[in-house]
Structure formats: C-alpha cells, structure tokens
Amino acid sequence: MEIHAREKDNIVIFDIEGEIRRSDVTDVTLHQLVKDQLDVGKRNILLNFNDVEFIDSFGVGEILASYISTHNLGGKLKIAKISKKLYLVFQVTMLTKVLEIFDEEELALDSFMGD
Amino acid sequence: MAINGIHRIFSRFVKIKPSELKISILLFFYLFLVIAAYNVVKPIRNASLLEELGYELLPLVYLLTAVIIGFVVALHSRIQVKFSRYTLITVSILFFLISCFVFRIFSGLGWKGLPVIFWVWANIFIIVLNTQFWITVNDILNPREFKRLSGFFISGGILGGFMGGVLAGLLAKENVDYNLLFLSAGLLTLCALFVYLIFRWQKREHPVEAKAKKSEEDKGETTSKPGFRDSFNTVKKNKYLRLIAAIVVLTLVVSTLIDFQWNTVVKETIEGDLTSFFGYFNAGLMVFAFLLSILMTSNLFKRYGVRISLLLYPLVLMLCFSGIGIFASLIAAIIIKGSDKSLAYTINRSARELLFIPVSPELKYKAIVFIDMFVDRFSKGIGAVLLLVILSFGIKDYKELVRIVSLVSVVLIFGWIVLTLRASREYVNSVKQKLSRKWERADQVVEEELDLDYTKLIFDTLESKDRSPDLYAMYLFDLMKHGKLTPEIKQLLSDKPEKTAPPSFEAFFETDSTALIRMSDEYNNENVLNKEIKDIMSLDIYEDVMMKYIEKILSEKRNDAETDKMEVAKGIGFLSADSPMVNKLEEFLMDDSLEVRKLAIESMSKIRKREHVPALIQSLGDSWTQSDATMALEKYGAKITGILADYLGDPEEKVELRKAVAPILAHIGNQEAADFILSEMAKDKGEIDSELIDALDRIRSGAPEIEFSFETIKKKIRQEIMSYYELFVRFVDAESKGKEAEISGIMSHELKVSMMNIFKLLGLIYPHEDIVKAFQNIQTGTKDSVAYAVELLDNTLEKEIREAILPIVEDLSQEDRVKACVGLRKDFPEF
Numbered sequence: 001m002e003i004h005a006r007e008k009d010n011i012v013i014f015d016i017e018g019e020i021r022r023s024d025v026t027d028v029t030l031h032q033l034v035k036d037q038l039d040v041g042k043r044n045i046l047l048n049f050n051d052v053e054f055i056d057s058f059g060v061g062e063i064l065a066s067y068i069s070t071h072n073l074g075g076k077l078k079i080a081k082i083s084k085k086l087y088l089v090f091q092v093t094m095l096t097k098v099l100e101i102f103d104e105e106e107l108a109l110d111s112f113m114g115d
Numbered sequence: 116m117a118i119n120g121i122h123r124i125f126s127r128f129v130k131i132k133p134s135e136l137k138i139s140i141l142l143f144f145y146l147f148l149v150i151a152a153y154n155v156v157k158p159i160r161n162a163s164l165l166e167e168l169g170y171e172l173l174p175l176v177y178l179l180t181a182v183i184i185g186f187v188v189a190l191h192s193r194i195q196v197k198f199s200r201y202t203l204i205t206v207s208i209l210f211f212l213i214s215c216f217v218f219r220i221f222s223g224l225g226w227k228g229l230p231v232i233f234w235v236w237a238n239i240f241i242i243v244l245n246t247q248f249w250i251t252v253n254d255i256l257n258p259r260e261f262k263r264l265s266g267f268f269i270s271g272g273i274l275g276g277f278m279g280g281v282l283a284g285l286l287a288k289e290n291v292d293y294n295l296l297f298l299s300a301g302l303l304t305l306c307a308l309f310v311y312l313i314f315r316w317q318k319r320e321h322p323v324e325a326k327a328k329k330s331e332e333d334k335g336e337t338t339s340k341p342g343f344r345d346s347f348n349t350v351k352k353n354k355y356l357r358l359i360a361a362i363v364v365l366t367l368v369v370s371t372l373i374d375f376q377w378n379t380v381v382k383e384t385i386e387g388d389l390t391s392f393f394g395y396f397n398a399g400l401m402v403f404a405f406l407l408s409i410l411m412t413s414n415l416f417k418r419y420g421v422r423i424s425l426l427l428y429p430l431v432l433m434l435c436f437s438g439i440g441i442f443a444s445l446i447a448a449i450i451i452k453g454s455d456k457s458l459a460y461t462i463n464r465s466a467r468e469l470l471f472i473p474v475s476p477e478l479k480y481k482a483i484v485f486i487d488m489f490v491d492r493f494s495k496g497i498g499a500v501l502l503l504v505i506l507s508f509g510i511k512d513y514k515e516l517v518r519i520v521s522l523v524s525v526v527l528i529f530g531w532i533v534l535t536l537r538a539s540r541e542y543v544n545s546v547k548q549k550l551s552r553k554w555e556r557a558d559q560v561v562e563e564e565l566d567l568d569y570t571k572l573i574f575d576t577l578e579s580k581d582r583s584p585d586l587y588a589m590y591l592f593d594l595m596k597h598g599k600l601t602p603e604i605k606q607l608l609s610d611k612p613e614k615t616a617p618p619s620f621e622a623f624f625e626t627d628s629t630a631l632i633r634m635s636d637e638y639n640n641e642n643v644l645n646k647e648i649k650d651i652m653s654l655d656i657y658e659d660v661m662m663k664y665i666e667k668i669l670s671e672k673r674n675d676a677e678t679d680k681m682e683v684a685k686g687i688g689f690l691s692a693d694s695p696m697v698n699k700l701e702e703f704l705m706d707d708s709l710e711v712r713k714l715a716i717e718s719m720s721k722i723r724k725r726e727h728v729p730a731l732i733q734s735l736g737d738s739w740t741q742s743d744a745t746m747a748l749e750k751y752g753a754k755i756t757g758i759l760a761d762y763l764g765d766p767e768e769k770v771e772l773r774k775a776v777a778p779i780l781a782h783i784g785n786q787e788a789a790d791f792i793l794s795e796m797a798k799d800k801g802e803i804d805s806e807l808i809d810a811l812d813r814i815r816s817g818a819p820e821i822e823f824s825f826e827t828i829k830k831k832i833r834q835e836i837m838s839y840y841e842l843f844v845r846f847v848d849a850e851s852k853g854k855e856a857e858i859s860g861i862m863s864h865e866l867k868v869s870m871m872n873i874f875k876l877l878g879l880i881y882p883h884e885d886i887v888k889a890f891q892n893i894q895t896g897t898k899d900s901v902a903y904a905v906e907l908l909d910n911t912l913e914k915e916i917r918e919a920i921l922p923i924v925e926d927l928s929q930e931d932r933v934k935a936c937v938g939l940r941k942d943f944p945e946f
Contacts (some may be wrong), residue, residue: 057650064656089644091588093651094686097679098664 003033011044011112012037013105017051020059030059034066034077043075044112048105050081060095067099076100080108130263130413132928138255138320139264141313143271146248148306150272152211153241154279155299160237162291163230176231177499180238181492187239188489189343191246192481200254201314204247208307211240215300222293238492244306246487249468250480251310255317257902258472258546259925265465266412270405273460277401346485349478355545356482358538359470363486364494365531366463369432371498372524373455376439376517380448383513396449400456408461415462420910421469422539428463429531436528440521443514470538473545473903543910549903552884553891556816567746569599576608583678589685596645652690665699680711688718697722701730713743720747728755732762735775745775749782756783760791766800774806781810789814789821797827799834805868812875815883823879829916832876836919837943839869840936843923847933870894873920881911893924901926915944 001018014033034045047063049055063079070077078100082090090096102108131139164176195203214236221229256264279302283295350356385392415424435451471479505523510516576590591608594600651657665687668679684703687696700722703715716734719727728751734744748755762768763776780788789811796807808831814821846862874890885907892904905924909917922935 057647057654060651061654061656064654064660068656068660088588088592089647089651091585092592092644092648092686092689093657094585094661094664094683095651095657096585097668097682098660 003028003030005033005037007042008109009112010042011046011109012042013046013048015048015051019054019056020052020062021054021056022058030062031065031069035069038069038073038075043070043073045070045075045077046105046108046112047077047079048081049079049083049086050105052083052086055086060089060093063099064095076112078102078108078111080105130417131267132926135260135264138313138316139267141309141316142248142252142255142264142268145251145306145309145313146268146272147275147278148302148309149241149244149248150275151279151282152299152302152306153237153244154276155283155295155302156215156237156240158280158283158287159291159293159295160230160234163293164234166291167227167230176234177496179231180235181496183235183239184242184489184492185343187243188346188484191243191484191488192343192346195480195484200250201310204251204310205307207243207247208303208310211244212300212303212307214240215296215303219293219296242488242491246484249471249487250483251313252468253471253479253483255313255321256472257899258469258906259902261465261469261472262416263413265416265468266408266410266461269412269461269464270408273401273405273408277398277405280397343485343489346481346489349481350485353478353482355470355474355538355541356478356486358534358541359467359482360486360490362531362534362538363467363490364497365527365534366428366459366467367491367494368498368501369429369524369527369531370455370459371495372502372520372527373432373451375502376520377448377452379513379517380439380443380445384445384448396452400453403453404457404460407457412462412465416465416469418914421466421542422536422910424462425466425470425535425539426532428458428466429528429535431458433525433528433532436521436524440518440525443517470542473542473549473906539910543907546903546907546910547885547888550888550892550896550900550907552888553895556813569597572597572599573604573607580608583682585682586678586685589682589689592644592648592689648689649691652694658694658696662696665696669699669702677708677711680706680708681714684711684714684718686718688714688721690722692722692724697724698726700727704730704734709739712740716740716743716747720750723751725751725755728758732759732772732776736769736772738771741775745779748779753783753785753787756780756785756787756791759783760788760795763791764795764798770802774803777803777806777810778813781813784814784817784821786821789823793824793827796831797824804831805872808872808875811879815879819883825880828876828880832873832916833919833943835869835873835876836923837940839866839873839923840940842866842869843936844933844940847929870923877912877916877920885911898926918944 001016001020003017004015006013006015014030016030020030030047037045045066047066067077080102081104082101087096087101090099090101100108100111102111198206218229218233218236252261252265252268282298286292286295286298288294350360381392415427431454432451435447435454439447439451441447471483474482501523502520505516505519508519510519572590572593576587576594579586579590591600594604665683668676668683671679680703684700684706687694687700687703690697697718700715700719703711704719706712706715712734716731719731728748731744731748734740735748737744748759759776759780763773763780765773777792780792792807792810792814796804796811811823815823842862842865846866849858849862871890874886878886878890889904889907889911892900896904901924905921905926908924909921912920919939922932922939927935
C-alpha cells in the first residue's frame, strides 16, 4: 500500500494505492498519517480510494479510527471514489450512515465548502 | 298427509326417514314379489320331481344345477355390461314370466325330463332375481341407509316367502299343479312394475347418481372382458372380495352341515307326521325371522356396528353346535336350525350385502353375480362332499355322527370368525377409500410449499429499492448470503430500477449486469463478503462509532428519521449476538414507525437472543406486528418452549397474546409443547380453547408420534359436544323465533367452530387422517360421501363417543337433531 498526501483548498487529500490489509502493513498506517495531519491543525481530510484494489476489516478499522480522530477534533473525514464492492460492504455495515462517501473527488471537495 | 301418516306408522318399527319411505316400500315389495313368486314355484318344483322321478335323482339334479349356474354367471356377466341395470332386470323378469307359460304348456305333454329342467329353472329363477334385487339395492343405498333399511325390505322377502307358500297351498288343486305358474307369472308382472317404479324413482330423486352409474356401466362395457372367468378373476385378484367369498363358502358349508344334523335328529326322534312338523316349524321360523328382521337388524347395526353384526351369526351357531354336540336332542336341533335359518335370512344376509356396498362399481357387480350366484351354490356342493367324507367313516350312532359334524363345524366356524374379523377391517378400509381428503391444513401447505422467509425477502428487497439504497444493499446482501441472488432474481430486481440507487449500484442492474454477477458469484462461492462484513462488525472501533450513531438515531424525533432507523434496525441483524448494539433492538421495537418495529423484529429473529423473547412475545399482542413476531419466535425453536408456555398459561396476559402463543408452540411441535398446550386446555378456562385445540391438531398433523392424554382429550370432547348440543338447540330456537339474522349468523359460525373443534380433538386420539377425511366430507361432501364419512366414524369411534357424535353429523331433519341433542344433554353417554 502506498499513500500520498496532497492538499487542495485546505483539504488534505490522501491518495491511497494498492491494498489495505493486515498482512500488508507499512511503517506508517493510514490512521497515523491522518493523525499527523490533525496534529498540524488540518481538520478536513479526504481519502481518495480511486486506486485501492482491496481493503479488509483492518483497513476499515483504519478508516474508522481516522474518522473518530478527525471527528473528535471537530474535523471532517470524507471518502471519494471507493469501489462498488467496497461501497456495498459499507452499506451493509451501515458505515454509509456515518461516513460521507462521494463518487468523485470534485464532489467531495465541494461538500467541504458547504460544511 | 297420507305419506306422513304412513311414515308415522312405519317409523315405529323401522328408522325410515320421510324421504326414504317411498323407495323403502318399493324395495320391500320388489323382494316380497320375487320371493312370493318363487315360493309359488317351489312346491311345484319339489312335487313334480318327487312324484314323477323320485328322491334318487336329487344328487344329480343338484349337480346339474351347480354346473348350469356356472353358465348363468358367465351369461349374466356378459349381458350386464351390455345393458343398463333396468333393462337387464326387466328382461330377466320377462324371461321367467314367459317361461312360466312355456312350462305350463309343456306340462301337458307328459315329457319325463320336464321336472328336472323345471327344477334347474326354478333354482336359476331365484338365484338370478334375488341377485339382481341386491344389485339394485347396492345401486341405490349407501351404507347408512342400508343399515337402517335392510331389515325392513328383508322382512318383505320373508313375508313374500310366507304368502307365496300359503297361496300355493290354498290354490293347489292337485299334487303337481302347474296352473300355479299363472299365479307366479302374475306376481312377476307386478314385480316388473315395481322395478319400473324403483328405477323411475332413482332417475327422479338422484339424477346425478343415476347418470354416473349409467356412465360406469358404459365404461364397464368398454374396459372389461365379461364372462365367468372375468368375474372369477375379479374376486381372485381382490383381497377384500376373496374374504367375502371365503366367508360365503364357510357360511354355506356350515349351513349344509346344520341341515344334515337337523334332518338326522328329526328323522331319529320324531315318529309320525313329519310334514306337519316341518310345516309348523317353517311357519314359526318365518314369523321369528320376520320379527327379527324388522325389529332387530337395523338396531343391531346401529348399536353394535358391522363387526358385531357379522360375528353374531357364527358365534350363535358355535354355541348351538356346542349344544347339539353335547345333547344331540330335538330341542338342540330346533334351536340350531331355527338360529341358522332365521339369522341367515336376516342379519347375515344384510351384513353380507353391506360388505359389497363400498366396493367400486366396476368390481362390485361382477363380484355379486359370482359370489351370490356361483359361490353360493358351489359351497353347498363342498358341504355335501364334506358330509360324504364324514359318512364314509361308517358311524352308525346318529348322536355320534351329529357330534362329529358339530366338531367339524366348530373348526370351520373358527376360520369363519377369523375371516369375518379381517373382512370387517377391510370393510372399514373400503369405506375409507370412498372418501377423499379435500384439503390440507393451510398453514402446513404454506410451510411445505413456500419458503416464506425467501418470499418475504424478495418483496422487501423490491420495496427497499424505493426506500433507501443502503437498505436495498442490505437486502441484496441478505439474498447473497442465503444463495438466493439467482439470475432470475437479478432480472426481477433489474426490471424495476430504483429511484435512489447510489452510483455503485446503478451498474449492477444495467442491461449488462456482469458486475453484480461477478461480485455475487465471488461472494456466493467464497463467502468473502460475509466474512468481510463480519470482520468489520467485530471491530471494537466499529462498535464505538456505530453505537454513537445508533444512540443519535434513536433520539431523533424528526419525521424523516424513519428510513435511518429502518436501516439501523435492519443492519443490527447482521451483528453477532454479543454485540452491545444488539441490545438496542428493543428500543427500535418501541418506535412509532411500524416499518422500524418490523425490521427490529426481523433482526431479533436473525440474532435469536433469548433476552429478546419477552419483547417479541409482547409484540404478538399487536395485530400489526403479530405475524412478524410469530415468524421470529418460530425461528427460536424448542429452546423457548418453556417461556412460551409461561405466557400461554398466564391469565394476567392479554387473551390475544395468549392466543398467538399457541400456534408458535404448535410450530415447535415437540412432546413438551404438546404437553404444555394440553395442560392449559385441561384448565377449562375456555377463552382460548379453539386456539389450543387447533395447535394440538397442528402438532398431530405434523408429528403423529406425539402422544396426548386420552383422558384429557376425551373430557374435552365431552365438553365440546355438550356445548354443541346447547348451541344447536339455541340456534334452532333463535331461527324459529325469527331473531335477527346477525344473531343466527354468529351462532351458525360458532356451531361450525364447535364442530371443527370436536373433530380436531377426535383426530388427537383416533387415526388423524380418517377423522380429517370424515370431517371434510361431512362438511362439503355429497349425500353419499357424508354417509360414508359417518359410516367411517361409526366403525372408528368407541361406542359412547359414537353415540354422542353421530346424532350431530348424521343426515337428520332439524327436528330430529334437536330432539337428539335435548335427549343427549339429559342422558349423556359416559366416556
């Protein structure tokens, strides 16, 4: 898994590539990266899943941990471009009720403006 | 008016209904005239043979008669499938009528062989016309009618025998007076008129049955190869008919042995005028048989049923054989001969013909012709051979001879009794075969034929498409999880595009649904999705996040929160039972929204946590959620039997709730559930009795091995019958007083429920299938199938229960039923 961070209109966008799974843990986890951004005062986080091939429960845990950390600090964590399959999983697990998920990055970025 | 008057007179002796009076009288005279005509011919037959040829020729004449009867059976079998019953009988009567004239003409020619031919002809005369009479009776009457009426028209036959004999005696001008044949012809002409009236009555009163019988006759013409062999094979291939034939053989062999004993004892003990002795004896016998027939036959059938009626004859004869075997006196001989002849003509004849009634028409008529004509005569031949064997031992002392004959007869009677027991069992089976089951228990059919969960899931999935994409996804997951997302279902779902489908799902149901198929195949085969979802839901962090969300949703008061709540109520169903979120379901169960409550119930049914059971049971009290709660509780299975039983037996609980618990216990359907229901029923509170009885019936339908306390059920049957009597009397009273249709409508419904309860209770302690068939046919059958149903009950229930139930199911007038109900309420049979 590779995670690249970029910033647009004060929104930190994490472009995630590859698979987010327990067996493929990198030195720094997604949650840690989000926390780092929160530590430097960023409050709007967008996770771009466009190039994510697979995500397991560990990955979902990372997303949720990131969501909690952001939310507890009054920030917003949103998700863009997740696969149909992952969306289905999120729907069944009711995570779509908690997480804001968008088809396109642009739409997600626009939503931050409206908050 | 005149009919009513006649009916009143007849009903003192025989249980004839007003509607049966005409046919009973017609059958009475039909048999009366046949037997009277024969008894006019009989003295000419005997006198001509003895006067002109002597006793020596008798064995030869017997043999000749037996052989020719074989041909008559063959001929009759062929003719009977080609012509209607009416034509056959009329032509037969006409044949014997013309023969009377022919014999009268030939009698003047002084031809030596005439007495032999006349003897054989006279025997064929009585065999053919008598058999045709019984075929007609079989055509017209069902078993119930036969049991009530047979005694009456048999007494007509006995009276005919008496009258014929007296007339012949009074009118005979010389030793062999062939002029008497004119009298016989006159009686046969009258007989033809009665046959015409009988068939006209049948056509008018039972056009459907008459038409059906005509079509059966037509069918017989095309499907069978008529003849002696065909009739023989018909009996040979059918176990029941074989039994009847075997009983007839033994009956007649024993009867022949009795005849021998009788003649031997009379010859050895009476000196002087034998003719006078036989005359007095026969006259006395006729009177006795007449009284026995008209007074006892119907009552015997009614009180003791077919089995005892069939057994009475051999048992009485066995006692008599013991008597004559020990004493070998004239008194013993009179008793055994009197018993034999009187019982053979009356009760035994009725019982024997009754056995044929439930046999299918295509077998019955061939069998009756074969058994009544051929086997009857053939058996007397066997009896004669047996006697010859006994005589060949050269026993000189007549008492010793009588004893040996008694011993042989007793052995034969043992066989006869065994066969009779088997035949009476087979008779009941034949009656059962006449009854078809008209419907199954609806809940059982639904359970067996439908996958209710699956059906509900499909409909809910379709509905959820319009409600929310997330809810829709959850339903799709449900379908995938259960391997139900088949191509057909995918097609069905894609036929109706959802209004608010998220982008991710749009592609699923586009024309090319490969994405979904690929995904679902992957998930179905590897169970990946299920595992992923499980893993996610087991995360502590997931729990933290979702718990907060659930609490937030539960506190939402806004109107549009319903869908969110529905999604959560549904989603919790995917969690494991130990998740704290599961405990929130009870709060969803108290939501104002019915949809939310229903989904909470659905989730509870998936998780099946024991703690949810009380809440689910409470939901049974709400008519909106009752069916969902029922389905949910049914899924818990036997582990909640105890708690369900607590609610069932708690008088503090709402009646509606307790009523709803009973079918769930029935669904569990084990011995413990049955015992709980039964013990609740035994408390005699009454308010939920119908539900308890129905639950027990359901258990019985599904699990015949479950046992029910005989005494408790019998007690309840007694109560239900008593309440039926009371309700029926009140119902008739309300109707007669012109009370509002609504009141009598309610009562009529209550009567139906009460009747259903009685039969459901009977089904718990008697063969369930038989009772169900009987009930269904009594409720919706034709006159005949109702009669067969009642006949089945008559042969299945124990005497006391039978006596209490038959009056409410028999085909009785309202007046008679009220009388019976009032009478039985005062004097209820103990059981």
